[in-house]
Amino acid sequence: MSEAIALTENIEQIDLTEPKTETIKLYSDDDSDVDSENENDDMRDIVCPICKTSRYLSPDMKFLVNPECYHKICESCVDRIFTLGPTKCPYENCNKILRKLKFKRQIFDNIEIEKEIDVRNKVYKIMNKFLEDFETREDYDKFLEDREDVIFELSNLDSNNETQLEEVEKKLMKYEQMNKRLIQENNQKMKSQEMKQSDMESVQQTLQKERLALLKKMEEQNIEDNQSYKQKIIAELSKGTDKNKIIANVKMEIKLKKSSQRRKLEELNKVLKSNSYTHNHFNKMQDANEEFADVPFTPFNGDRELHKKYKVLEDYDFYYDPFISNLSKVPKYIANGFNEKNIYDKLLNEAFLGFGVFVEEEKKQAN
Amino acid sequence: MSSTKTSDKAAKTADNILFTNQRVTDDDIYRNSTQFSAWSFTKESLNEIRVELANKTRLRYQQKIESYFMEEEAETLNDEEKEAIKLEFSLGISAEEQLQIVTLYTQKVQVFCTKLKLPSEVVATSMLFFKKFYITNSVIDLHPKNLIFTCIFLACKSENHFISAETFAAKVKQDKQKILENEFRLLESLKFSLMNHHLFKPLHGFYLDIQSVLQGKIDKNYLGTVYEKSKKMLINSYLSDAFYYYSPPHITLTALIMEDEQLILKYLELKFLGFDPETSSDSLTESQKISKNMYDKLMKTVSSCKTDIKTSFLPDRDTAWKIDARIHYFIDPSAFVKRFRAQKETASDITEEPDQKKQKVE
Numbered sequence: 161m162s163e164a165i166a167l168t169e170n171i172e173q174i175d176l177t178e179p180k181t182e183t184i185k186l187y188s189d190d191d192s193d194v195d196s197e198n199e200n201d202d203m204r205d206i207v208c209p210i211c212k213t214s215r216y217l218s219p220d221m222k223f224l225v226n227p228e229c230y231h232k233i234c235e236s237c238v239d240r241i242f243t244l245g246p247t248k249c250p251y252e253n254c255n256k257i258l259r260k261l262k263f264k265r266q267i268f269d270n271i272e273i274e275k276e277i278d279v280r281n282k283v284y285k286i287m288n289k290f291l292e293d294f295e296t297r298e299d300y301d302k303f304l305e306d307r308e309d310v311i312f313e314l315s316n317l318d319s320n321n322e323t324q325l326e327e328v329e330k331k332l333m334k335y336e337q338m339n340k341r342l343i344q345e346n347n348q349k350m351k352s353q354e355m356k357q358s359d360m361e362s363v364q365q366t367l368q369k370e371r372l373a374l375l376k377k378m379e380e381q382n383i384e385d386n387q388s389y390k391q392k393i394i395a396e397l398s399k400g401t402d403k404n405k406i407i408a409n410v411k412m413e414i415k416l417k418k419s420s421q422r423r424k425l426e427e428l429n430k431v432l433k434s435n436s437y438t439h440n441h442f443n444k445m446q447d448a449n450e451e452f453a454d455v456p457f458t459p460f461n462g463d464r465e466l467h468k469k470y471k472v473l474e475d476y477d478f479y480y481d482p483f484i485s486n487l488s489k490v491p492k493y494i495a496n497g498f499n500e501k502n503i504y505d506k507l508l509n510e511a512f513l514g515f516g517v518f519v520e521e522e523k524k525q526a527n
Numbered sequence: 528m529s530s531t532k533t534s535d536k537a538a539k540t541a542d543n544i545l546f547t548n549q550r551v552t553d554d555d556i557y558r559n560s561t562q563f564s565a566w567s568f569t570k571e572s573l574n575e576i577r578v579e580l581a582n583k584t585r586l587r588y589q590q591k592i593e594s595y596f597m598e599e600e601a602e603t604l605n606d607e608e609k610e611a612i613k614l615e616f617s618l619g620i621s622a623e624e625q626l627q628i629v630t631l632y633t634q635k636v637q638v639f640c641t642k643l644k645l646p647s648e649v650v651a652t653s654m655l656f657f658k659k660f661y662i663t664n665s666v667i668d669l670h671p672k673n674l675i676f677t678c679i680f681l682a683c684k685s686e687n688h689f690i691s692a693e694t695f696a697a698k699v700k701q702d703k704q705k706i707l708e709n710e711f712r713l714l715e716s717l718k719f720s721l722m723n724h725h726l727f728k729p730l731h732g733f734y735l736d737i738q739s740v741l742q743g744k745i746d747k748n749y750l751g752t753v754y755e756k757s758k759k760m761l762i763n764s765y766l767s768d769a770f771y772y773y774s775p776p777h778i779t780l781t782a783l784i785m786e787d788e789q790l791i792l793k794y795l796e797l798k799f800l801g802f803d804p805e806t807s808s809d810s811l812t813e814s815q816k817i818s819k820n821m822y823d824k825l826m827k828t829v830s831s832c833k834t835d836i837k838t839s840f841l842p843d844r845d846t847a848w849k850i851d852a853r854i855h856y857f858i859d860p861s862a863f864v865k866r867f868r869a870q871k872e873t874a875s876d877i878t879e880e881p882d883q884k885k886q887k888v889e
Contacts, residue, residue, distance in 0.1 A: 465552040470732075473739050480738060480747040504735055511732025513724060514557030514774035516821075518828055519567045522558075527572065 208234035210241075210250050224263040227278050228256045230271050238263050276315040283311050286336050288346040371428050378421050385414065469512040472505045479504060557774060561720030566659060568771045576662060577622040584665035585619030592616050592860050604864070611867055612860075620667060620854060627842040628850045629661040630766055632671035634841065637762070640679060643698065646688060647762060651725050653682035654765040660716045667857045669709065676701050677709045685721040726761045729779040730754065737794050745790070753790070757782045760836075769835045773828065780825075781832040795822070 207214045208221065210233055215221050222235045231251045233241075241247055242260035249256045268274045287307045294300040313328045336343065389410050396406045473479065487493055488500045557563055568576075596604060596612055604612075620628075636657050640650040657678045661671070676699050683690050696703035714721075734754045737745065760782045764770070769778050784791045796804060799822050802815065811819060842850065856863040 465550045468553075470736055471739070478739070478742075479735050480750075481735065507728055507732040508736055509553065509732070510724070510728035511730075511736060511776055511779070513553045513729070513776070514560075514563070515776040516552070516554040517557050517563065517774045518777075518824065519563065519774055520569045520772055523567055523569045523572065527569070 208232075208237060210234065210237040223266060225266045225271070225274070226256075226258045226263050227275075228258055228262065229254050230275055232266070233263075272315075276311070279315040280311050283307060283314065283332070285347065286332060286343060288343055288350065289339075290346060290349070293342065293346075367428070367431065371425070374421075374425055374428060378425070381417075381421075385417065389414065468509070469515060470508040472501060472508060476501050476504055557724070560724060561718070561722060562724050563774075565718050565720050566771065570768075570772060573662070573768070573771055574622070577626065580663065580665060581620060581622040581625060584667055588619065588667060588857055589616060592857070595860055608864065608867060612863065615853070615856065615863060616860075618853075620665065620850065620857070624850050624853075625661065625666050626840050627846065628666055628854070629658060629671060630840040631842060631847055632675065633657050633766055635672075636675050636678060637766075639675060639699070643679070645679070645683065646686070647727055647758070648725050649679075649682050649686045649688050650762065651727070651765050652686050652721075652723055653679045655723055655770065656682055656713065656717060658765075660713055663716050664712075666854055669712070670854060670858065673705070674709060674713065676706045677713055680706055681710060681713060681721075724775045726764070726775050726779050726782075727758065729775050730757060730761060730783070733776075733779060733783060736798075737790075740794055740798050741790075753783065753786050757786045760785065764836045766841070767836050767838060768840075769832055772835060773832045777825075777828050777832055778836070781829045781836060784829060785833060785836070795825070799825075 206221075206223075208223070213221060213234060213236070223232045224235055224238050225232055226249070229249055229251070231249055231254060233250065237250070238260060241250060242258065242263070246257050246259045248254075249258050266274055268277070284307075287303070287310070289300075289303055291297075291300050294303065310328060310332060314325070314332075317325045317328070393406060393410060397403060477485075484500060484503055488498055490498075592612075593616075596609070633654050636654050637650060640653055645653075657671075657674060660674060660678070676695075679699075680690075680692065680695050683695070690698070692703050692707060696706055731754075734750065737750060738747070757779075761779065764778060764782060769781075773781075780791065780795075796802075799818055800815075802811075804819070804822060808816060808819065
């Protein structure tokens with residue numbers, strides 16, 4: 161009797177655990193990893209599955225993963241096991257050969273994301289064409305789609321489908337061989353772009369630093385000067401010359417000094433502003449948009465008639481319209497984006513909206 | 528000849544617009560508005576709709592009233608009275624009479640709106656709502672006086688001049704429930720299309736455009752007075768049927784021309800022709816001929832619009848009382864019997880005096 165109960169319990173346990181492992185299989189193919197993931201709730205309970213050291217005892221413990229199999233191993237274990245050269249992964253049933261050099265810190269909690277990003281970086285390095293390498297936009301879009309497909313397949317096919325995986329990898333290899341030169345060129349291009357960006361940032365930073373330093377210097381000097389002037393005045397006064405004259409002289413001196421400093425600051429500000437690196441990109445975008453500002457937005461990208469029956473005068477001050485020009489003086493409307501020109505445009509547009517529609521004639525035809 | 532040509536052209540453009548990358552003109556945008564698709568008519572079609580409505584209501588009410596008198600009150604009526612009833616109710620309210628009485632009440636809508644100091648766009652919208660409602664509804668079914676405030680209230684909402692129902696009811700001293708009661712019916716009759724391209728913005732636009740076309744040739748203060756006068760005329764034009772027959776720029780131009788023909792003609796000439804419209808067509812180039820044709824068409828439309836704006840459907844006082852009284856009898860037939868009997872008693876002096884008093888008390 162009791163045996164039977166125990167048996168059923170066993171069956172139940174199996175039933176319960178089996179689907180569980182299956183759902184989790186997406187994330188890893190080993191049970192021990194699942195355990196550690198479940199324990200993630202409390203960071204202190206994390207235990208290295210190899211040496212069983214828990215974080216509670218050694219709070220400095222760090223986990224590393226190898227992109228071959230993404231199994232978590234603590235740092236000391238990596239040192240211990242792999243210093244002598246490439247060896248098998250210490251996890252059970254994992255026969256991958258790992259090298260110490262390839263071990264790295266895990267950035268994302270979710271191992272799957274970590275995996276995908278690695279794959280992504282790898283694929284990006286190979287399939288790295290730019291928009292200008294294609295003749296049409298559609299070709300480029302197709303290329304992007306292909307690239308995403310490869311990434312998806314590489315990161316989501318698990319080891320069970322090795323043949324498929326191999327196929328994809330073969331495809332990638334083939335692509336690499338075919339486009340070897342282009343890939344190199346593009347990689348260099350990318351690098352130079354990055355360099356430029358970092359250059360730009362450093363220039364901006366140095367300029368900014370200079371400015372701050374100058375400001376600080378000015379302030380310090382101010383305080384210093386004030387004290388020295390006071391002393392100067394007292395000293396001069398003790399000599400007994402005309403006091404008004406002394407004060408005027410000292411004031412002149414201060415003014416000259418200050419203005420020279422101010423000029424320096426202004427120059428620096430100018431450089432900061434005019435520097436193409438530091439130029440505000442938002443403004444540039446606005447300038448670009450100005451060209452298309454006349455075209456009203458439509459879902460099909462400006463399919464409205466461009467030749468209007470009217471023309472809003474550039475110099476809209478010419479219009480004599482006390483009502484609207486008065487409105488444009490009210491601060492609360494200006495704050496809301498009130499723009500005389502827009503209003504004039506709208507009014508003129510309404511004036512010719514349906515100008516060519518002869519209602520009776522067209523309705524007659526419709527009947 | 529020319530009309531068939533243009534019709535072909537119009538049909539072509541309508542077909543092609545979906546399939547080519549032809550640009551959408553402002554005219555096409557107007558054609559897509561409900562104002563054009565649902566609320567523009569030819570004179571004939573609008574008249575047809577109105578006559579049909581009048582006939583239908585007449586038949587409906589005749590049956591109702593006949594059965595009412597013949598069955599329920601047959602014993603109390605003598606032959607003479609029956610004869611009078613037949614005479615009175617057989618006519619119904621004709622389409623023309625309905626139009627007259629509706630126009631009268633539309634004017635009342637306008638008066639109320641001005642008293643409430645509403646912006647002119649709200650005034651115009653409420654007038655239009657009111658008129659449109661009675662294209663598909665008979666005055667007998669819903670007496671115009673019961674719709675005035677509903678129209679104004681809805682127009683306030685649709686023109687973004689929001690007043691809460693409570694405030695509005697308190698302002699016009701009406702029952703809030705009564706105002707809201709007919710709101711949905713009104714909306715339904717409006718086919719839920721509340722957008723109106725009014726005439727005031729085009730007027731303002733032309734005011735600006737005239738300034739730019741006739742640069743330096745016009746006194747701006749004088750143009751201001753023309754603008755003000757035309758605006759008044761445009762508000763009144765909402766009483767006519769012009770809004771159904773013409774597009775807003777045409778009505779606006781007509782009003783401007785009625786105000787100062789010389790000035791506006793000069794403006795149109797400079798804007799669209801650039802040459803004297805009197806020159807014979809032989810000496811014109813092709814493109815000039817095309818613009819001349821357009822110009823002539825515009826002038827034709829404007830002149831017919833002028834007559835439409837001028838035609839007033841406002842009834843004189845007596846007819847208005849008569850029609851109003853008849854609507855009243857349709858709503859409450861027994862009142863007619865009472866009045867008929869009273870009239871007979873004072874047969875020597877048949878006037879409608881008592882009747883008028885009764886109306887006034889209401």
